[in-house]
Amino acid sequence: MNFTLQHQAVNSQARAGKLETGHGTIETPIFMPVGTAGSVKGIHVKDLKEDIQAQIILGNTYHLYLRPGTEIIEEAGGLHKFNGWSGPILTDSGGYQVFSLGDIRKLTEEGAKFQSHIDGSRHLFTPESVVDVQRKIGADIIMAFDECTPGDAGYDYAKKSLALTQRWLERCVNQMEKTKPLYGHGQSLFPIVQGAVYPDLREAAAKHATSIPSDGYAIGGLSVGESEADMYAMIEVVNPILPKDKPRYLMGVGTPINILEAIDRGVDMFDCVMPTRNGRNGMLFTKNGIINIRNKKWAADFSPVDQDGTSFVDHNYSKAFLRHLIISNEMLGAQIASQHNLAFYLWLVKEARRQILTDNFKAWKEELVQQLGKRL
Amino acid sequence: MNFTLQHQAVNSQARAGKLETGHGTIETPIFMPVGTAGSVKGIHVKDLKEDIQAQIILGNTYHLYLRPGTEIIEEAGGLHKFNGWSGPILTDSGGYQVFSLGDIRKLTEEGAKFQSHIDGSRHLFTPESVVDVQRKIGADIIMAFDECTPGDAGYDYAKKSLALTQRWLERCVNQMEKTKPLYGHGQSLFPIVQGAVYPDLREAAAKHATSIPSDGYAIGGLSVGESEADMYAMIEVVNPILPKDKPRYLMGVGTPINILEAIDRGVDMFDCVMPTRNGRNGMLFTKNGIINIRNKKWAADFSPVDQDGTSFVDHNYSKAFLRHLIISNEMLGAQIASQHNLAFYLWLVKEARRQILTDNFKAWKEELVQQLGKRL
Numbered sequence: 001m002n003f004t005l006q007h008q009a010v011n012s013q014a015r016a017g018k019l020e021t022g023h024g025t026i027e028t029p030i031f032m033p034v035g036t037a038g039s040v041k042g043i044h045v046k047d048l049k050e051d052i053q054a055q056i057i058l059g060n061t062y063h064l065y066l067r068p069g070t071e072i073i074e075e076a077g078g079l080h081k082f083n084g085w086s087g088p089i090l091t092d093s094g095g096y097q098v099f100s101l102g103d104i105r106k107l108t109e110e111g112a113k114f115q116s117h118i119d120g121s122r123h124l125f126t127p128e129s130v131v132d133v134q135r136k137i138g139a140d141i142i143m144a145f146d147e148c149t150p151g152d153a154g155y156d157y158a159k160k161s162l163a164l165t166q167r168w169l170e171r172c173v174n175q176m177e178k179t180k181p182l183y184g185h186g187q188s189l190f191p192i193v194q195g196a197v198y199p200d201l202r203e204a205a206a207k208h209a210t211s212i213p214s215d216g217y218a219i220g221g222l223s224v225g226e227s228e229a230d231m232y233a234m235i236e237v238v239n240p241i242l243p244k245d246k247p248r249y250l251m252g253v254g255t256p257i258n259i260l261e262a263i264d265r266g267v268d269m270f271d272c273v274m275p276t277r278n279g280r281n282g283m284l285f286t287k288n289g290i291i292n293i294r295n296k297k298w299a300a301d302f303s304p305v306d307q308d309g310t311s312f313v314d315h316n317y318s319k320a321f322l323r324h325l326i327i328s329n330e331m332l333g334a335q336i337a338s339q340h341n342l343a344f345y346l347w348l349v350k351e352a353r354r355q356i357l358t359d360n361f362k363a364w365k366e367e368l369v370q371q372l373g374k375r376l
Numbered sequence: 377m378n379f380t381l382q383h384q385a386v387n388s389q390a391r392a393g394k395l396e397t398g399h400g401t402i403e404t405p406i407f408m409p410v411g412t413a414g415s416v417k418g419i420h421v422k423d424l425k426e427d428i429q430a431q432i433i434l435g436n437t438y439h440l441y442l443r444p445g446t447e448i449i450e451e452a453g454g455l456h457k458f459n460g461w462s463g464p465i466l467t468d469s470g471g472y473q474v475f476s477l478g479d480i481r482k483l484t485e486e487g488a489k490f491q492s493h494i495d496g497s498r499h500l501f502t503p504e505s506v507v508d509v510q511r512k513i514g515a516d517i518i519m520a521f522d523e524c525t526p527g528d529a530g531y532d533y534a535k536k537s538l539a540l541t542q543r544w545l546e547r548c549v550n551q552m553e554k555t556k557p558l559y560g561h562g563q564s565l566f567p568i569v570q571g572a573v574y575p576d577l578r579e580a581a582a583k584h585a586t587s588i589p590s591d592g593y594a595i596g597g598l599s600v601g602e603s604e605a606d607m608y609a610m611i612e613v614v615n616p617i618l619p620k621d622k623p624r625y626l627m628g629v630g631t632p633i634n635i636l637e638a639i640d641r642g643v644d645m646f647d648c649v650m651p652t653r654n655g656r657n658g659m660l661f662t663k664n665g666i667i668n669i670r671n672k673k674w675a676a677d678f679s680p681v682d683q684d685g686t687s688f689v690d691h692n693y694s695k696a697f698l699r700h701l702i703i704s705n706e707m708l709g710a711q712i713a714s715q716h717n718l719a720f721y722l723w724l725v726k727e728a729r730r731q732i733l734t735d736n737f738k739a740w741k742e743e744l745v746q747q748l749g750k751r752l
Contacts, residue, residue, distance in 0.1 A: 037706055038697070038700065039701055039708045042711070044711070045692060046692060067700065068675065072675060072696065072700070075678075076678055076694075082678075082694070082696070082697055082700075083697055084694075302457070316421060316422060316460055318458070318460075320444070321458055321459055324413070324414065324443065324444040325413075325415055330413055330417065331417050331418040331707060331711070332415045332416075332419065335418070335420070335711070
């Protein structure tokens, strides 16, 4: 895996880059649609590629491990063969999902014991097993196994949690060295920087992560309950420490505004379920602001879903029809809204990249951020 | 609306025809995907047209009347404008849906009083109001308002029910004459032949319907609990009475075998929710038989969904991946299975037509029916 920093914006930390993987080149900044169980909800693979123009998608270790199970994916020849997505895939390590299980998981030095949310069966994830599973999934980018520290964690808890994450990271690195890719393409481990909302912990975490030579670095444990100000502050602490010549991935973030603010602070990669999850509930992101399509004001608005949109769904369907579908719980409503939102997110990062390359990012961002938060 | 009988099969009542409508020509026999609330569940309109190659779709008066409501559809300029489907549309009259409401509907001479399944609000459908609603929806083919007699109705009930359907039909015809199309394209009323499983009632019903000059005739009240033998017997009673030079529509039927048997008995048009509803549950129809994709035997079958299939979904996804999606309740699973099944149904009627035109229908049908019922 090779990252080329192509351009550094003026009066901003924003960067444009190129990340070469065994499944093609990713132009950064980039947003990665989330395919939790191997499928981006409601979206055909060909639409993901041709219509939304996704360059890399996410899979989820926890979900894929439970269903269909590692054996089936290995027998298929990896997730790329299994789900038909031929571009790069990043797999989340399962740390966040296990963290979300609450009462039905227990962390020890060894790893995380948890019960399946599907059938209650008991499982153990260790840094080693999670690397092994991601090897078998065939992820181009493998995430380290970490504890996702809650946003409201006290300092002592956050410090202990970070220490555990760091010991687990070292075990992941060892396991990566002891094992090999299974399907002929390279696999890179990204360490995850934790530390909750404590600048000194984030600084220590970033330094520790950076001490491990890697093809990229992630910032985790943000957008998990802390304030947006805290989130931005933590990015500002971490990014100057991370190496300039490697991509930086902010995990699980966020709104279009969050993404622009993080790009402005030097982040290169993003993922979030928001475009699909909020889409299913009828929330549309547009460059003019947010549409709640359930609102009665759209009932007789026969204009296109988004006249500036890049997806066919933006032009083939009207707001009134989409509202009707969402209100009636018709599957097609969720499909249209998800596809629109993903296409919008991909447009957003592509346009951010263009603005960075033409040295206009900061002014463009300041103006767009005023629009994005509006309620239409 | 103009129907041309192009060819009558040898040693079979099967026919190939051409039905010209204000939204294009339909080649019969044809299957019509059901878009209950204006959307064929899980299917993008462009896929319906280009991938599935549907030639006409159904809308449902009961559902569309309740949501989004007749006013919105009229303001949109009719259902074609509202949902973006530019081909012909047939609307079911709502008789069947009201019949399905059971305890929350009451039939009188005037019409059917019912409570909305959505919010419990009270409504009245009359033959006149149902014609008016279908005028406003802009259906190319308007169905008469009828009582869908239950499959297990006794003779006396069925006879009284038929008499009501006949009086309602005459009121529908009057209302059609008193009103005009709203959007510049023609609209034709199809009478519905009821009579439960009683040959003399079916015969009387067919004669009565035929006495009313119409662009096509429907057979209703089948596949509602009676045996398949009874269903085929009733088709055999009715079809010889219906005019040869008009299309015959068997409502709400059925399995691929049912469709071939009905084509063999002279039916031209079909609709059914089975391809989408059963698809959502993981049942796939193929020319080799039925696949229950939830079955464990498909878990590691990485062959295409249907190597003989005409849809892109048949070739872009494997059985194992589809099984995983359906088992995991991923929307994409329902989308793929629905799209496959609809494409298969459209292939089936297109191929039946080709076999009729080349005088090979009967032999082809006999052979295929042996396959279609198999459990793979």
